[in-house]
Amino acid sequence: MNNKLVAIIVVAILVVAGGAIAVIYSNNSGTDNKPSVASDIRLVVYGNANGDDYLDNNDLTYLQNVLDGKNEENKFCDTNCDGKTNQEDVEYLKAILAGTASEIYYENLNGNIASVRQPVNTIGADYWPIMYGIMAIGATDILTWTDSGIYNSLSTNDIYRGLDTSNIRNFGSGFHEGYDFETIMSTNLDAIVCGSEDIYFVGIEDKFSDESKIDMIRLPFWEGGDVSSAVITLAYLLGNSEYIENAHKFIEFQDRIQKIIDDGLSNVDKKETVLVTYLGSSTESSLEVEVECRGSGSYECSIIAGMNNLASYLNQEGKLSSDTMYYNTDQEYIIGKNPDWVIILGSGSGLFPNEDKLKTSYDVGAKYLVTTSAAKNNQIAVSGSGITSGTMQMNTALYLACTVYADAFENVDADAFLQEYIDNFTSVNNGLSSTDSDYLKADSTGFIYIPSKV
Template sequence: PDLLGEGFADRWHQQLVDMYGLDYDVSEHIFLTTLDNLNGNDVVPPKGADTLLTVLGNADLDDDIDSDDVKAVESAVKMGATVVDYPYCDANNDGAVDQKDVQFVKDMVAKKKQVIYYYNVDGEIASVHYPVTGTIIATYNKTLEAVRTLGLSSQVIAIDDFSYEWPTYFPEFMNLPSIGSRFTPSVEKVLDLDADAYLCGTKKWFAATLETDIGSSDMDVIRLPTWEEGQVLSGMITLGYITQHEEQAKEYIEWADSILSKVEDAIGDKADSDKPTVLVLDAGKPLSTKKAGSGQYENSVRAGGYNIVKDIGSEEEYYTNLTMEWILNKDPDFIVFSQSSTAYQWNDANLQEALDNLKKDFALTTACDEGRFHILNLEVFIGPSYPIGVLYMAKWFYPEELADVDVSEYLQDYIDRFCGLDMDVVEHGGFAL
């Protein structure tokens, strides 16, 4: 700061605006330090924790661990960086950014077998024996979908009771043993299987005390988002890294981005006030809405809708019950129902019947009266296939901008490329109406 002078950040910001049209608040992203501490070969790490790959050591906050991360941690050490500002530079999770982290990241780049650390779905720092290339217990259908998408099916040795309801979609897992309920698994069965890892989601729903229950077992409990908070991409790329399936994760991310970027182009730079208002409800409990954290909420926003339950109820709730009076008063442009899992066994006729039954109770809404009343199967609303659900909704919200898009083509590509199923999605149906 002494060398650059007071107001440097403001002057740099104005220069970016004048020369490049970039309204970029550099004060939030730069770390001013004595100039002779760093040189042109250094990689200055970005502040914060905005990254998809939530593995400590990902110091440059991109999608992999490589030599740039080593350089970024080296720079962080020179800068006297703190864990508070640069959490991903504390690769060994000892509470300090120092030379030990430099060596730790070098070992990560060399793919050394060691315990590494990551932020799990609940925002907690957890450990895992890297790499996870051995046996896996996978619970809940969205976790199984993530596992298969990344090419990990052969490592799965057990599932949960609920997953047996999916013979059409998960035929390869039907003969595996069960650990019981995905919510409260049998610890005895889990330990008897002696798996290397147990994959599940948030403690709010799944096996909340499992880490404690398994005692001194070496089994890793890996909690990554496969639907929660709309953070599927992060869960996929992090799981891909932990299991050394980075290429499969990259292929999936590229597939998802190809769809999401198309939606973003359709939305453009519309302000929230110019977006169609939308309400997402549970088809099984029609007055129950999906809130922030549910995945459905986030994906309706990604599709370019302004979800009207943004400020309703507690932030800790995924679901909130509404009244018909409230819905009629708000009168959203679109109402989208989330149809609970039908295990890929419904067709369009089943979905139409469900939608027709819902119309009886919502006949007074403008959305129903004017044909902006839809139903979307949970199979594509959340989970690894969620970009399909986003595209369905975006096509409803922005029909002119996406007039030439055939969503079924993208869904067929997903089934063919990542699922290995012999399924014609148009003939099968049951996804969205």
């Protein structure tokens, strides 16, 4: 995990030249460039030569040192993605930093090199974790289209409260091949932020022409669970200093929670076992169960919380497809595995003003699992399906860790961190003070329902 976020000042120098605004981002940490780059790079933009969370002059220095034989070369040194590292990459990185580059290259969710043409003035969003990420960096001012799932919940989901949605329109579904290509093209968007090419807008890149296309920004906002990478990479691809500053605040927030979890888990001797499930339909004798596997985001949430997920043998390669991230079975699978904990993903996503919806999901699922250790020990938890992955994943992991390993986290206030998320990375409490009656308080959201905690 990159620790350079603390005490780093992001300076945005706006240079007006020829009617364009050039944005230069400076990392004034004073840290020398490293001779090599770690493998866990979060900012997966080509030009991030030194592998930190910034695209700045330090990368220019690192890149020049690569050409001089002083630093180790890595794939992100190939700024213009022409297959070789040379002086042209230095010049292209200078253009990116000056805001004059025609496009910015990055590594997308599927591990492919992709690019986003500059400038980006309008974007679309497909699937709610993407929407939450856009909200977290404050980029809703350029959001003009969403999929029908987001669009239909704009007036009903509390997490969108305070958000100006008057200019947002509906382009329909982006799931698999269910999109209408003509409708998508009629949006005239610069880019659509979405997920894996195996699940969202499947095959759409092949339908574009060089003269007429929309850049598909595919980032791990939930698939794979690498949310911080998605947030910081999106901000730089959009080329806006305010978005970038907000993204750095978000990943600093995530890193603080991660450290608290890691510190608490250092005092835990034995990991509790768990299965994370989504409930399908039920009959009098059987319940359809979808077990969340590696890559689903919900699986990763349980791992972050320090739990031993019994589905770890499934999808070991972490392939991002509907067939591999979810294992469809019934309650007998859970009964047979007999985990210490069962986490049920309830219907809906976002923040819940009360626990009614969560309790309904508990009542449906728990009656089929009465013989499990989890049921006998009141260790079946229900969360909204929208909080174990995406930008709220780390908060949920903290709640789980505080509940499962209560002694190790007795001095941690998970509600305080959720309040920080609500206030700083959503529009829910925009323009409200903590004394206003409409102010949403974290301890009143019913974030996770656990009968033993009621």
